[in-house]
Amino acid sequence: MLRIVNRVLLGLAGLVLLAVGGAVLAAGAGLDVPSWWPWHGPDGVLLSTGARRRWRGEDWWWPAVLAALAVLLLAALAWLLVQARRRRLTEVLVNSRDGEGAGLRGRTLEDAMAGEAETLDGVDRARVRLTGRRTAPTARVALTLEPGASPGETLTRLRDGALAHARDSAGLKQLPAKAYLRTAGHRPGRVS
Structure with missing residues (x-):
């Protein structure tokens, strides 16, 4: 069962990364992207100047971003360790x-x-x-x-x-x- 869940999660993560990467590449190449997409053209940015200034004034913003990235990193490392572990034959x-x-x-x-x-x-x-x-x-x-x-x-x-x-x-x-x-x-x- 764990093997099936693992493969489904890997497949979903791969599809999401492929879709996001393809969309970023398309926007960077100047191709047509949906209007809700944050990047438009090769000079597009994720956060506008106004949004960056708005978040810069919040004391909790950067610690929250760093904590979220640390949690993602630890989850990815834990997943990698689980994959490398030798499983007991049931x-x-x-x-x-x-x-x-x-x-x-x-x-x-x-x-x-x-x-x-x-x-x-x-x-x-x-x-x-x-x-x-x-x-x-x-x-x-x-x-x-x-x-x-x-x-x-x-x-x-x-x-x-x-x-x-x-x-x-x-x-x-x-x-x-x-x-x-x-x-x-x-x-x-x-x-x-």
């Missing part, structure tokens, strides 16, 4: 081999993978996050290893265990994954 399409398919909640598959990964020797905690498309998910696995655990062996067990089981149970051809490893921190003790 559903994985499971191949049920009957031609229909079924939907599996992404959070359920994440929890199952994390639970199985936590049973591996040397793993203290595991977190899994699915991203990508529902027909081709990608797993991001964060493992916290116990002191003395072998990272190579743990990754091999993860690949052959939790990742392979999730891929097979969902009927996926592949399940690419990125694993992030760190060791469990512990408080240093005082030796006396």
Whole structure:
């Protein structure tokens, strides 16, 4: 739903900017523009001299203009950050081999993978996050290893265990994954 709203808003903003830009170009080139349009000809200005003088005397005018521009800038930056954010996969399409398919909640598959990964020797905690498309998910696995655990062996067990089981149970051809490893921190003790 968010994707549809995003595309509609982008389309509307693009149409408005295109219409305004085209009208400004037409007025600047000396073409015919509607009588209500603020610019007429290449020497046209947005605010007339009288309007500029009228607003210059108001103490609230420039702070209000700057605040409105700042709000627009912050809204545009927030929108840009939302676009760049990686979204969590809400559903994985499971191949049920009957031609229909079924939907599996992404959070359920994440929890199952994390639970199985936590049973591996040397793993203290595991977190899994699915991203990508529902027909081709990608797993991001964060493992916290116990002191003395072998990272190579743990990754091999993860690949052959939790990742392979999730891929097979969902009927996926592949399940690419990125694993992030760190060791469990512990408080240093005082030796006396």
